[in-house]
Amino acid sequence: MSDISVEKVDDYRWRIPPTYQDGMRVPGLVYADEGFLEQTRSEKSLQQVANVASLPGIVRYSLAMPDIHWGYGFPIGGVAATDPSQGGVISPGGVGYDINCGVRLIRSNLTLDDVRKHIEKLVDGLFSAVPCGVGSHSSLRLSRLEQERIFVEGAGWVAGRGWGDAEDIAHTEENGALDGADPAKVSQRAMERGYPQQGTLGAGNHFLEIQVVEEIYEPEIASV
Numbered sequence: 001m002s003d004i005s006v007e008k009v010d011d012y013r014w015r016i017p018p019t020y021q022d023g024m025r026v027p028g029l030v031y032a033d034e035g036f037l038e039q040t041r042s043e044k045s046l047q048q049v050a051n052v053a054s055l056p057g058i059v060r061y062s063l064a065m066p067d068i069h070w071g072y073g074f075p076i077g078g079v080a081a082t083d084p085s086q087g088g089v090i091s092p093g094g095v096g097y098d099i100n101c102g103v104r105l106i107r108s109n110l111t112l113d114d115v116r117k118h119i120e121k122l123v124d125g126l127f128s129a130v131p132c133g134v135g136s137h138s139s140l141r142l143s144r145l146e147q148e149r150i151f152v153e154g155a156g157w158v159a160g161r162g163w164g165d166a167e168d169i170a171h172t173e174e175n176g177a178l179d180g181a182d183p184a185k186v187s188q189r190a191m192e193r194g195y196p197q198q199g200t201l202g203a204g205n206h207f208l209e210i211q212v213v214e215e216i217y218e219p220e221i222a223s224v
Helices: 034-040 045-052 112-129 144-153 155-163 166-170 188-197 219-223
Strands: 007-010 013-016 028-031 062-069 076-079
Touching: 013 045, 028 045, 034 062, 045 062, 045 076, 144 155, 144 188, 155 166
Parallel strands: 028 062
Antiparallel strands: 007 013, 013 028, 062 076
């Protein structure tokens, strides 16, 4: 949407004013450098930032992180908070339908030189070993009771079956489980949809990547 009015705040922040379109309650705030901002103009993600700014009860800004791209309602990388006392809403399908979709990082001691000549075999091996994409199925076959235990125990359930250890749990947010999880609040239809995707990468916009550390900006943090 090349006609969207964007104001430069600094080299990495761009503001969509509430005057851009009727109904905007707050400004949009996009985190991006100028080159990336121009790339986003070829799709509808900036328009989605403006649309999110019209949500009832939205607080301060409709935000877009540097990974912004077109989503369902929100842009991917979109962030917004709403105030219940001002009519705020909860929308599990704002960006897509992957509630609590997160990022996990596993470090190895391999160097690029160790891996370079094996990259094709490594990628093929990962693709073969990790089920992914629409229609994919893992070898897990769980009962309803086991599914409910996963909802409550989270990563602890996985580690308890030998697919992780205490160190993995300690390095996962909230130790891999959210307090107050209640399987009784999950419909039978939702259970059926999620059943075949347990133990897979998921059927949506998910990634498994192999990356190389090229530069360390914070040596003290990196050493931890």
